[in-house]
């Protein structure tokens with residue numbers, strides 16, 4: 001008797017959410033400036049059909065980050081241009097890449113045709 005019969009149920013590992021740790025605005029997973037690469041990838045896929053919505057969401061996050069980081073370090077405070085680049089400048093090109101990947105993703109064959117060679 002082995003435990004292998006019940007250990008592999010084909011479950012997929014959960015994708016960890018790359019969310020910001022406020023008020024320092026570091027990723028809770030990566031511990032780098034949020035939005036980290038993981039967050040950018042996940043957000044680009046989530047908003048692949050709505051890049052304007054992603055920009056609006058990130059603009060709100062940028063505003064909150066500006067307030068939090070200004071409270072933590074008011075002099076000299078965060079650099080607005082750097083925060084714009086960090087939160088918004090990457091959105092359009094990144095979403096374009098995500099959309100291209102989703103559009104070119106191979107579609108799985110129908111279950112009836114998979115793995116069964118036809119006889120002629």
Ligand SMILES: [Zn+2]
Pocket residue numbers: 018019027028029030031036037038039
């Ligand atoms: Zn992260």
